[in-house]
Amino acid sequence: MTLLRVRDFEIHPGFFTPDAQARLVADLRRILAQAPLVQPVTPRGTPMSVRMSAAGTYGWISDRKGYRYEPVHPSGVPWPAIPDTLLAMWQSLVPDARAPECCLINWYDASAKMGMHQDRDEADLSQPVVSVSLGDEALFRMGNQTRGGKTESVWLRSGDVVVMQGAARTAYHGIDRVRADTSTLLPKGGRINLTLRVVT
Template sequence: MTGAIDVGGVTVWPGWLSPEAQIAMAADIRAVVASAPLYAPETPCGRKMSVRMTAAGDYGWISDRRGYRYESRHPSGVAWPTIPASVLAVWEGLAGVARAPQCCLVNWYDEAARMGLHQDRDEADLTMPVVSISLGDDALFRVGGVVRGGKTQSIWLRSGDVAVLGGPARLAYHGIDRVRPGSSTLFPRGGRINLTLRVVD
């Protein structure tokens, strides 16, 4: 692990997770997905997102024709599984707050998936940080300001890197421009998982 990097106010910790820790966490996330399968969300206007997602914790973040929101159950009706201890340990090490996360959003990126610039602002207390964990293939992470438009900065996030959006950067626009296929061997068929931990209410 190297020292923290500031990217537009977002703190990135390269290599926070060792290779062994990444393997263990990937196994924990497979168990989450087995309990609450990945699904293809769509925007309120009906456009399918290129990522697939699920969640763990008290809440999952949902996007569909009814809008963006948190729900206490998976779209299938099953309860979300608990957040794995391996994931909670990252929050405890880097979030810097006493509250525990209530949602671990799981986003799966294949080589064609993208995530446009957006803010995470569906939570009740925006003083609580968002902690983002990267597993698998490299992804080009872009960060802007707290208003849309203007200058952005980018960094390649690699497997085991952790980013923390907090303080003035809590509402920074951010997204994933592209994934570099075959850049990690963590998942036998390639791809990237992004875990984002949030306090919801």
């Protein structure tokens, strides 16, 4: 489908076909059997509404000690490898970038949100972030380099991919809401968001 550009964000609607999405979900089941989803808390101790895990050399952690990348799951096991399908997508969309070192896995139920934030915990902000949506539709809001000001929103559907590089790499963005029962990909509903990034 046609590439969309919104505020320097590159949106690739329907990048993954339904069959490819189903294969990705099977890959994720294997990953989550080894590194189960956890409900992180903010440094202030407030539980987040999403549940998280990861694949790759590093996973992103949020707890009382702060936000950071760690080489092991909170249980102490190493993170599983990033699926080859996602590595091929990365190479296709951002061929000049270094190989991703983390695939963050976020699971949203119908009530979950992700407030406006920047991805700035990585060492090299010149490297892109690539985001994959699976499952129920989500309202993705895109902002500016600083908090506040005008924003724009778009509904992300299962199989859509967003590339954040250039000015979009450090722009504020978030998920305002998830529209329940808009996909049959996940048997229990909800949305999975995968974000691949270079950490070091």
